Amino acid sequence: MTLAHLLLRQALVAPERTALLHGTRVSATFGQWAARSAALARRLRQAGLHPGERVVVFMRNHPRYLEILWGAWWAGLVVVPVNAKLHPAEVEWIIDDAQARWAFVTGDVAPPALRGLQQQIDVDSAAADALLAAPAGHAMGAEEGPVDRDPQDLAWLFYTSGTTGRPKGVMLTHRNLMTMGLTYFNDVDAIGADDLIVHAAPMSHGCGLYAIPHLMAGARQVVPASGGVDPAELFELGRALGPLSTFAAPTIVKRLVDHAAAAGLTPQDAAASFKTIVYGGAPMYLADIERALRVMGPRFVQIYGQGETPMVGTALARHHLADADHPRHLERLGSVGVAQTPVQLRVADERGRSLPPGEIGEVLVRGDTVMAGYWRNPEASAGALRDGWLWTGDVGSLDGDGFLTLKDRSKDLLISGGSNIYPREVEEVLLTAPGVAEVAVVGAPDAEWGEVVVAFVVARAGADLDAAALDAHCLDRIARFKRPKQYRFVDSLPKNNYGKVLKTALRQRLREAS
Ligand code: AMP
Numbered sequence: 001m002t003l004a005h006l007l008l009r010q011a012l013v014a015p016e017r018t019a020l021l022h023g024t025r026v027s028a029t030f031g032q033w034a035a036r037s038a039a040l041a042r043r044l045r046q047a048g049l050h051p052g053e054r055v056v057v058f059m060r061n062h063p064r065y066l067e068i069l070w071g072a073w074w075a076g077l078v079v080v081p082v083n084a085k086l087h088p089a090e091v092e093w094i095i096d097d098a099q100a101r102w103a104f105v106t107g108d109v110a111p112p113a114l115r116g117l118q119q120q121i122d123v124d125s126a127a128a129d130a131l132l133a134a135p136a137g138h139a140m141g142a143e144e145g146p147v148d149r150d151p152q153d154l155a156w157l158f159y160t161s162g163t164t165g166r167p168k169g170v171m172l173t174h175r176n177l178m179t180m181g182l183t184y185f186n187d188v189d190a191i192g193a194d195d196l197i198v199h200a201a202p203m204s205h206g207c208g209l210y211a212i213p214h215l216m217a218g219a220r221q222v223v224p225a226s227g228g229v230d231p232a233e234l235f236e237l238g239r240a241l242g243p244l245s246t247f248a249a250p251t252i253v254k255r256l257v258d259h260a261a262a263a264g265l266t267p268q269d270a271a272a273s274f275k276t277i278v279y280g281g282a283p284m285y286l287a288d289i290e291r292a293l294r295v296m297g298p299r300f301v302q303i304y305g306q307g308e309t310p311m312v313g314t315a316l317a318r319h320h321l322a323d324a325d326h327p328r329h330l331e332r333l334g335s336v337g338v339a340q341t342p343v344q345l346r347v348a349d350e351r352g353r354s355l356p357p358g359e360i361g362e363v364l365v366r367g368d369t370v371m372a373g374y375w376r377n378p379e380a381s382a383g384a385l386r387d388g389w390l391w392t393g394d395v396g397s398l399d400g401d402g403f404l405t406l407k408d409r410s411k412d413l414l415i416s417g418g419s420n421i422y423p424r425e426v427e428e429v430l431l432t433a434p435g436v437a438e439v440a441v442v443g444a445p446d447a448e449w450g451e452v453v454v455a456f457v458v459a460r461a462g463a464d465l466d467a468a469a470l471d472a473h474c475l476d477r478i479a480r481f482k483r484p485k486q487y488r489f490v491d492s493l494p495k496n497n498y499g500k501v502l503k504t505a506l507r508q509r510l511r512e513a514s
Contacts, residue, residue, distance in 0.1 A: 002174045003155055004041075004073040004146030006181075006215050007034050014218055017193070022063035023225035024240050030218070033067055035134035038143035040071030043131050047119070049102060051076030051147050054157060056103035056117075058082040058091055058110050061203045061227040064123045066211055067132060068104050073174075076147035078154045080169075081204035084109045085497035090167075092116055094159050098169060098375065104128075151175040156209075157375055160307045169375030170307045177212055179342050179368040180312050184213035187315040187340040188301050189245065189276045191217035196275075198222045198237060198244040200229045200252070205498050206281060206311050207247040214245075231259030238273025245276040247311075249499030250284040253277060253300075257292045267297030274299050276318075280311075282500045283406065283424055286334045287431045289321070298322045304336035304406065305369075308390055312340045312369040314404050328399070334428070335403040336396075343367030347398050352386065357400045360407055364389040395422070412503060414443035416451050421482050423453075423503075426474070430455060430484075433473040435463030440493050440501045441484065444510040455484035456506055458492060465489060 007030070010019070015031030028036065049055070055072045057079055059065055072079050080098045082091055084106075092115045095103065101118040103110070114120055121128050135143070156172040185191065197214045199221065201207040214221055222241065226233055229252050238244045248256070256277070260270055274296070280303040292300060302316035316337030323329060339345040346354045347361040355361045370390045373381035384391055395413060396406040407413070407422040414421045423441035430439045438458040443451035459465045467487040474483035494505040 001151060001178075002073055002076070002146055002149045002153075003177055003212065004037070004070060006212070007037060007070045007074075008146060010034070010215060010218050014193070017218065018220050020063060020066060021196075021220060021222040021241070023222075023237065027063045028067065032134065033070070035143060036067045036132045037070040037074050038145075039134045040068065040132050041074035041147070042143060044071065044075045044077065044102070045147075047102075049075060049077060051149060052078065052153065054078045054080050054098045054100040056080045056082055056091070056095055056098065056100045057204065058084065058086075058103055058114075059106045059123060059203075060084045060109055061199050061223050062106055062123055063223050064128070064132065065199070065203050065208065065223065066221060068123065069208070069211070071132070073155060074146045076149050076153075078157050080157045080159070081208065082159065083204050083497050084202060088114060094167065094169075097159075097166075098157055149174060151178065152372070154372070156310075158307050158310070168377055168380050171372040171375050172310065173372055176310070176369050176371065177209065180209060180310055181212035181216050183312050183340050183342055183369070184210070185217075187312075187317070188213075188278055188303065189318075191219050191245075193218040194242070195219040196222055196238075196241055196244050198224060198234060198246045200224055200234055200246055201248055201499075202497055206305075209310055210245075210247050210278070229255060231256050232263075235259065235263075235265070235270075235273045243271065243273060243275035245278070246274070247278045247280075249281045250279055250288060251282070251495060251499035253279050253284070253292055254288060257288075257295050260295050265295075267295070270296035270299065276301060278303055280304055280336075281498055283427070285428055285431045286330070287428070289333055293321065302337055303340070304404070306392055306394075308371045308384060308392070309343065309365050309367070309369045312343060312367075313363075313365055313392070314338055314345065315340050316403075328401075331399065331405070332403055335399070335405040337404065338402045339404075342369055345398075345404065346389075347396060347404075352389070355397075357398050360395060360397045362410060363392045363394045363396050363404065363406070365392060366390065412442075414441075414451050414453060416443070416446075416453060417449045417481060419481050421453060426453060426455065426478065426482055426484065429474055429477045430457065430470060432477075433470055435460050435465050436470075437461075437463075438493055440503060440506055442503050442506045442510070444486070444507075444514070446485075452485040453482065454486045454488065454510060456488045456490050456493060458490055 010030040011034030019030040019033045020028040095116040155174045158170045159167040305311045305313040314337045426441045437460040444454045446452040494502040
């Protein structure tokens with residue numbers, strides 16, 4: 001059984017139902033989707049691609065994205081999703097490392113000929129039309145069923161963002177992703193066949209993976225006409241089709257909330273456009289989620305995971321976010337919630353000994369969503385997987401009820417004058433200062449202190465910020481040693497395609513300046 005069987009099942013049960021949309025236009029029923037993916041699979045096999053081989057997908061969000069993923073799985077191939085923002089040289093490095101011979105690309109992100117490939121298919125070309133053309137009608141009978149693979153076989157070779165050194169290929173199996181999909185129903189949200197997921201965030205990442213639970217439920221999947229995040233378009237799309245679910249990094253949530261506030265929309269209006277917004281992938285600050293709930297109402301669920309255990313670590317459920325009467329409501333809002341159903345989670349010291357509630361250590365995860373290891377990298381695999389536990393590199397603490405609060409990535413921790421400082425804590429405080437829109441705190445090397453705290457601050461439109469006022473704000477709220485020694489006022493923060501602030505780029509700027 002593989003992920004391809006999920007599509008076969010829907011194509012048998014509901015061949016005529018709408019499955020895929022591009023904007024408001026239907027691009028495939030379940031029958032058509034399966035027939036195209038099966039036809040693609042047959043042609044890939046005829047072209048000499050064998051089960052287990054890797055196929056790169058280097059595309060912006062596109063109506064054919066899911067047909068290609070499922071075509072590859074139907075043929076028993078391993079998909080290598082590539083972030084559409086990567087430089088061609090980075091993609092070529094991945095092609096070489098993954099030993100991939102074929103790639104599906106969109107012309108806007110890929111140069112005409114990436115090195116190392118036998119075939120590069122532009123999904124908007126006649127060649128792609130021919131590969132995906134289903135036999136007359138859309139009868140599945142003309143095509144073979146999915147290639148049988150073991151659930152332990154690889155489905156998804158996901159290259160991590162690699163903030164230090166080369167990216168690593170995270171090996172995820174059909175079982176990993178099947179478990180991830182089923183977990184959604186218990187820990188994130190119920191999905192009905194009339195539901196809609198919109199893929200506005202990059203499909204090479206979490207949003208694309210959420211295609212799996214939505215296919216399991218026979219729901220519709222929409223790629224916005226723009227292919228990306230345009231808040232006005234998304235609100236309108238929801239009004240036209242019915243309330244949408246989506247996965248969004250906190251920066252995207254912020255843009256949706258800003259739009260709703262600027263357009264004077266009520267939470268009822270927001271409910272007409274959005275059913276559920278799952279957020280995660282980077283820290284959501286307390287001030288931001290409080291505002292999001294106020295402006296858009298209770299349509300949020302948080303997840304914490306990482307490429308190595310995709311979308312599954314903890315979840316902060318809708319009812320936890322809504323439970324304002326709970327005595328520890330604010331702490332919970334600032335947490336990432338409790339362990340999701342298929343995993344155990346603990347916080348440990350550097351020797352792997354579990355720490356009691358309240359103590360800070362590294363977050364360890366064990367369960368069926370955890371990767372099989374890093375591709376052709378036994379050394380890194382042995383470092384991340386120890387005694388069956390995934391060492392996430394995230395630092396946090398559990399409370400007595402099992403809620404996990406993240407402090408930072410272990411490498412983002414800053415040590416100033418011998419004291420540990422978690423940038424996240426300082427960021428949370430600065431975000432409550434009037435006029436502050438965004439902030440990122442990093443350490444700068446310092447002869448006297450080892451490191452000093454530096455805050456990069458983006459002002460709200462029209463706001464006038466000054467360092468003295470921010471310093472006074474911090475002095476009222478956190479220990480003196482934690483407050484920034486330096487403020488840098490900037491127009492925007494550098495972010496990757498997934499909305500994560502690139503702290504390495506900020507540290508680099510500081511090094512260059514000194
Ligand atoms: P990636 O492997 O690119 O998905 O990045 C995963 C990392 O993003 C995690 O290890 C965390 O450091 C961070 N992350 C993911 N979800 C959250 C969340 N809900 N809150 C804070 N940080 C998160």
